Amino acid sequence: MNVCIIGAGYVGLTTAAVLAKLGHTVHCVDENEQKIAALKRGDVPIYEPGLAELFTDHQSRLFFHHKQIHVEADVIFICVGTPADSKGKPDVSYVNRAIADLTPHINEKQTLVIKSTVPIGTNERIYNHFKNEGKHIHVVSNPEFLREGSAIFDSLYPDRIVIGLREDDDRSLSIMQALYAGIHAPYIVTSLSGAEMIKYAANAFLATKISFINEMARLCEAYGVDVVDVAKGIGLDGRIGPHFLQAGIGYGGSCFPKDVTALQQMAYEQNVRPYMLEATKTINDTQLNWYVQKIKRTLGHMSKKRIAVLGIAFKPNTDDIRESPAVSLIKKLHAHGANVIAHDPKAVLHNVDVKQANTLEEAIAQADALIVATDWDEYKQLNWAYVKQMMSGNVVIDGRNCLPREAIMNAGLNYVGVGRG
Numbered sequence: 001m002n003v004c005i006i007g008a009g010y011v012g013l014t015t016a017a018v019l020a021k022l023g024h025t026v027h028c029v030d031e032n033e034q035k036i037a038a039l040k041r042g043d044v045p046i047y048e049p050g051l052a053e054l055f056t057d058h059q060s061r062l063f064f065h066h067k068q069i070h071v072e073a074d075v076i077f078i079c080v081g082t083p084a085d086s087k088g089k090p091d092v093s094y095v096n097r098a099i100a101d102l103t104p105h106i107n108e109k110q111t112l113v114i115k116s117t118v119p120i121g122t123n124e125r126i127y128n129h130f131k132n133e134g135k136h137i138h139v140v141s142n143p144e145f146l147r148e149g150s151a152i153f154d155s156l157y158p159d160r161i162v163i164g165l166r167e168d169d170d171r172s173l174s175i176m177q178a179l180y181a182g183i184h185a186p187y188i189v190t191s192l193s194g195a196e197m198i199k200y201a202a203n204a205f206l207a208t209k210i211s212f213i214n215e216m217a218r219l220c221e222a223y224g225v226d227v228v229d230v231a232k233g234i235g236l237d238g239r240i241g242p243h244f245l246q247a248g249i250g251y252g253g254s255c256f257p258k259d260v261t262a263l264q265q266m267a268y269e270q271n272v273r274p275y276m277l278e279a280t281k282t283i284n285d286t287q288l289n290w291y292v293q294k295i296k297r298t299l300g301h302m303s304k305k306r307i308a309v310l311g312i313a314f315k316p317n318t319d320d321i322r323e324s325p326a327v328s329l330i331k332k333l334h335a336h337g338a339n340v341i342a343h344d345p346k347a348v349l350h351n352v353d354v355k356q357a358n359t360l361e362e363a364i365a366q367a368d369a370l371i372v373a374t375d376w377d378e379y380k381q382l383n384w385a386y387v388k389q390m391m392s393g394n395v396v397i398d399g400r401n402c403l404p405r406e407a408i409m410n411a412g413l414n415y416v417g418v419g420r421g
């Protein structure tokens with residue numbers, strides 16, 4: 001099929017690469033001229049494992065356009081951002097602009113797929129917008145569940161494919177199945193609003209699991225219990241599951257924070273008090289401060305202490321720093337007078353008056369304390385005897401409960417985790 005993707009970000013580019021791999025011809029459109037220029041040169045503007053390779057392998061089927069919509073497409077995807085506005089509500093202005101750009105060109109033979117995470121009712125509103133323009137457009141809600149850092153894998157092997165349709169739309173499901181032929185996953189077919197709600201509920205539930213274990217970490221700390229054992233002990237119960245039970249400095253990224261808040265705001269609009277979402281957000285909003293207090297208790301005063309913070313990205317295997325707890329931690333330590341030196345294998349620190357080391361050795365050398373803020377594999381695999389030699393101090397703070405505690409202690413270093421007694 002001939003596909004047009006509007007919005008060449010993490011979701012748009014991953015979708016483009018995967019659809020090209022499946023044999024479709026894909027035209028990516030973005031309003032960011034520099035991004036499109038880079039893509040045309042063969043440079044992938046984000047770090048996502050496997051993405052650049054797919055772009056190279058399937059370049060004959062991938063095209064990039066600045067603003068100009070590919071009007072002949074069979075299927076048009078909207079993958080633009082939906083960030084939070086100043087009140088925490090989803091800002092759908094990018095979606096609205098994309099729809100306005102499409103309006104003069106789109107025709108009834110085409111299928112319009114909304115992949116951006118949009119507030120409940122948006123797909124129906126888009127359908128009605130075109131109807132008022134005299135066009136009965138096949139609008140499909142097909143929310144995305146990929147995780148940054150494993151986006152290609154998640155897209156090729158998804159747990160499910162959610163398709164939201166209008167009741168009278170018999171055609172679009174077979175189009176979507178043909179588009180995704182080659183990807184084996186159960187289909188959940190529901191209404192347009194049902195699909196929108198599934199997306200928010202999934203993110204809210206995952207965020208809630210993280211906040212739950214972070215609250216347990218605080219309790220474990222108080223009782224001298226190891227939250228890692230607790231996570232294992234409850235996670236092996238099939239009804240609970242082992243995933244998203246890693247306590248740490250809180251969840252970040254471009255989605256959980258904004259989607260939890262968005263769902264909360266939607267609940268208020270419907271006069272439904274979202275007690276659970278409020279708690280999830282409150283725990284997350286206070287987790288970092290709770291942990292900084294612990295760092296202060298461990299280090300005493302921080303003034304002029306050289307602290308190596310390993311990790312800048314909001315999670316490993318990405319260069320994305322949107323809502324990164326690691327960046328918030330760096331800022332807080334800096335504000336406490338610490339001499340922070342940051343490191344990340346891919347992400348770059350912006351607008352913070354803190355040095356970023358080029359190498360891990362440079363970050364660790366002479367550090368009074370080392371804090372892991374993002375659980376990159378290369379931090380987990382450090383040679384701790386060598387780290388001990390390089391550091392001035394002997395404190396290793398594991399803000400992600402991802403490091404080998406025994407090995408660190410055997411190297412003569414003090415280990416401090418999150419809720420580990």
Ligand code: NAD
Nearest residue numbers: 007008009010011030031080081082094097098116117144
């Ligand atoms: P992003 O910010 O990385 O990319 C969005 C792109 O859209 C940008 O390149 C921007 O220039 C472009 N754009 C904005 N308005 C445009 C317009 N009118 N015309 C053309 N281009 C336009 O965003 P993202 O992280 O890919 O997220 C996109 C959507 O997918 C969001 O709704 C997000 O909530 C959802 N989502 C994201 C992820 C993720 O892991 N990042 C996962 C699932 C769902």
Ligand code: UGA
Nearest residue numbers: 144145146147148244245246248250251252253255314315
């Ligand atoms: C998340 C969801 O996992 C995806 O399914 C969804 O598509 C996406 O949001 C989205 O809607 O954008 P992502 O934000 O890329 O994906 O990354 P996650 O792996 O979910 O991690 C989010 C945050 O939670 C990170 O800061 C991570 O460090 C933190 N986290 C994750 C924990 O603190 N503990 C855990 O056990 C798991």
